[in-house]
Amino acid sequence: MRYYTNIKSAVGPLVVVTGVEGVGYDASVIIEEQGGRTRMGKVLELRDDTAVVQLFTSSQGLEIATAKAAFKGKGLTVALAPDVLGRVFDGLGRPIDGGARLLGAIHRDINGTAVNPAARTYPNSFIQTGISAIDGLNTLVRGQKLPIFSMSGLPHAELAAQIARQACVPSHDKSNFAVVFAAMGISHDEADYFKKSFAKTGALAHSVMYLNLASDPALERVATPRMALTTAEYLAFELGYHVLVIMTDMTNYCEALREISAARKEVPSRRGYPGYMYTDLASLYERAGCIKGRTGSVTQIPILTMPEDDKTHPIPDLTGYITEGQIVLSRELYKKGITPPIDVLPSLSRLKDKGIGEGKTRGDHADIMNQLFAAYAKGKDAKELSTILGDSALDATDKLYCTFAEEFEKRYLNQSFNVNRTIAETLDLGWALLRILPREELRRIKDKHLDKYYEGTGDR
Numbered sequence: 001m002r003y004y005t006n007i008k009s010a011v012g013p014l015v016v017v018t019g020v021e022g023v024g025y026d027a028s029v030i031i032e033e034q035g036g037r038t039r040m041g042k043v044l045e046l047r048d049d050t051a052v053v054q055l056f057t058s059s060q061g062l063e064i065a066t067a068k069a070a071f072k073g074k075g076l077t078v079a080l081a082p083d084v085l086g087r088v089f090d091g092l093g094r095p096i097d098g099g100a101r102l103l104g105a106i107h108r109d110i111n112g113t114a115v116n117p118a119a120r121t122y123p124n125s126f127i128q129t130g131i132s133a134i135d136g137l138n139t140l141v142r143g144q145k146l147p148i149f150s151m152s153g154l155p156h157a158e159l160a161a162q163i164a165r166q167a168c169v170p171s172h173d174k175s176n177f178a179v180v181f182a183a184m185g186i187s188h189d190e191a192d193y194f195k196k197s198f199a200k201t202g203a204l205a206h207s208v209m210y211l212n213l214a215s216d217p218a219l220e221r222v223a224t225p226r227m228a229l230t231t232a233e234y235l236a237f238e239l240g241y242h243v244l245v246i247m248t249d250m251t252n253y254c255e256a257l258r259e260i261s262a263a264r265k266e267v268p269s270r271r272g273y274p275g276y277m278y279t280d281l282a283s284l285y286e287r288a289g290c291i292k293g294r295t296g297s298v299t300q301i302p303i304l305t306m307p308e309d310d311k312t313h314p315i316p317d318l319t320g321y322i323t324e325g326q327i328v329l330s331r332e333l334y335k336k337g338i339t340p341p342i343d344v345l346p347s348l349s350r351l352k353d354k355g356i357g358e359g360k361t362r363g364d365h366a367d368i369m370n371q372l373f374a375a376y377a378k379g380k381d382a383k384e385l386s387t388i389l390g391d392s393a394l395d396a397t398d399k400l401y402c403t404f405a406e407e408f409e410k411r412y413l414n415q416s417f418n419v420n421r422t423i424a425e426t427l428d429l430g431w432a433l434l435r436i437l438p439r440e441e442l443r444r445i446k447d448k449h450l451d452k453y454y455e456g457t458g459d460r
Contacts, residue, residue: 001070003032010059013217014263015041017069020051026111028072029053033063040092042076042219045264054263056092056217078227079105080234085178086205088195091212091224110226112233112287121290126355127244127299130166130420131159133342133413134349136430137369138327141355142169142242143290145300145323147250149316151309154329157190158417159340160248160303165203166420169242176296178241179207182228184221185214185252208235218256225253229287229298236296243296245288248303254281254315270314278318285322324350338414345377361423364453367445368430372408374444375437379405397441404436 008016015031025046031039031053039062045052053069078093081102088097095101123143128135140146150156164179183194191211198204208231212224225247235241247253254277261274269275288300302323307313309331311320320326330343356365379401386394386402394402412429415421421429431453434442439454 001030001072003068003070005068007031007064007067007069010062010064012263013041013055013058013219014044015053015055015059015062015064015069017051017053019049020071021049023051023071024073026075028074028076030070030072031055031062032068032070034066043071044260052264054219054260056220058217074109076110076223076226077107078110078230079107080231081105082239084208084231084235086207088204088209088211089227091184091210091216091220091227093210093227096211108230108234110223110230111283112226112230115289115291119292121292122354123290123297123351124354124360125169125297126360126423127242128166128168128170128423129163130422131162131340131342132415132421132426132429133340133344133347134327135361135421135423136365136412136426137344137352137372138325138347138349139352139355139361139369140299140301140349141351142299143288143297144349144351145285145288145302146325146327146349147316147319147323148301148303148327148329149311149319150249150303150305150329151331152305152307154331154334154341155339155417156248156303156305156329157186157193159329160246160301161194161197162340162417163301164198164207164244164246165201167244170423175206176241177206178232178235178243179203180210180228180232180235180243180245181207182210182212182225182245182247184212184224184247184249185216185256186211186249187214214252218259221253221256222260225250225284229284232298233287236298237291237294240295243298245298245300246303247284247300250281250302250304250319251307251315254304273314277314278321281318282322285319325352333409333413336409338409339416340413342413344373344413345380362427364445364449365423365427367449368427368434368453371434371442371444372412372430375401375404375434375441376408379403379408397438400437400441404433407436408433 004017006019027043029041039055041053041055043051044054079102090096123141125142127140127142168177210224210228212221232243232245236243258273288298290297306316325348328343328346330341333341382398382401
């Protein structure tokens with residue numbers, strides 16, 4: 001590598017190097033100091049023969065008179081090998097679990113390579129999370145990207161850990177299922193929680209973790225999800241795994257984008273975020289999917305905290321445009337003690353119909369899903385009417401719907417973070433709740449399913 005000694009300035013994480021030649025945008029940079037200490041960075045901006053380098057650490061203490069910069073001909077890479085499963089790395093892919101570096105590792109650009117849309121196959125296989133509110137009503141499909149919209153103070157970290165522990169593809173060999181977990185801007189306590197939760201339940205054996213702490217640089221936070229997704233693509237499309245990628249918290253990622261954009265003195269867009277944030281998020285979310293001729297798949301569950309509980313904020317707004325639905329957490333349900341506090345009415349999985357039915361979950365799944373949605377919505381309306389006008393304004397059927405809504409929240413939505421329900425258990429629980437209502441109210445279910453499951457007159 002060629003070294004440049006003409007470092008002109010170092011302010012915060014930014015270092016300016018002049019007289020450079022043949023340097024590309026986003027290329028990796030090594031700053032070497034006297035005494036052998038090195039600092040990593042990447043090219044943030046190029047103007048003629050001047051390169052602006054953003055360090056992954058602060059430039060504090062850097063002696064620019066004696067330091068020298070070396071530019072690599074490529075961007076950041078991540079080391080990959082079959083024994084990457086069971087390992088824990090920091091946001092730049094360096095081991096933090098006490099283990100050795102990966103043996104025989106190959107190195108891949110973290111930005112990945114574009115996939116020809118014609119090579120993609122349509123997502124159509126069910127992924128079981130063990131959570132009734134998702135499996136029964138907003139089903140996750142293999143190859144889908146389904147975000148979770150949370151709010152400040154809600155237990156999305158516990159939900160993320162639960163999904164990582166419990167998720168599987170029931171119709172496939174469970175040994176071919178893997179989880180890649182990327183945490184961005186989390187506290188030390190949260191990092192310890194994730195590591196202990198994965199290790200205690202044995203989920204770490206089929207997982208890879210990338211942990212970026214709140215004290216780590218913003219530039220590392222931007223690299224972390226790309227490290228995770230490159231690892232997922234390697235496991236899926238080269239080793240044949242069905243990979244679930246969980247990324248939390250995408251709000252911290254977007255805040256890092258805004259910080260870097262401000263450092264580059266770019267013209268801000270909505271609420272100070274860069275105008276290219278939509279494109280940047282799409283470059284992450286669109287790396288989910290299934291490819292023709294490849295056994296594996298990449299499914300994404302990005303988790304974000306809505307600032308000020310606002311769905312119209314740029315982060316959830318742009319995420320909703322790119323992804324196929326959303327799972328919404330509710331502060332009201334959380335106050336009632338319901339865990340996980342998933343509000344199923346505003347939640348949506350646009351691909352759920354492709355992953356359910358005979359041969360995938362069960363033949364009655366679509367009917368019971370539609371009926372549960374309708375009954376719960378009507379029960380909530382009846383409860384609101386009762387609050388305004390009193391119970392005397394309700395007829396006998398309305399009171400049954402009120403009872404159904406209460407039992408639905410207590411028994412169906414509320415299952416704690418340690419209960420893992422199979423899809424059969426979820427559907428059977430739905431039938432048990434629907435028996436609160438008279439048969440003539442169940443207009444969204446075919447008679448053959450009512451005879452078989454509601455009346456119990458057929459073989460299951």
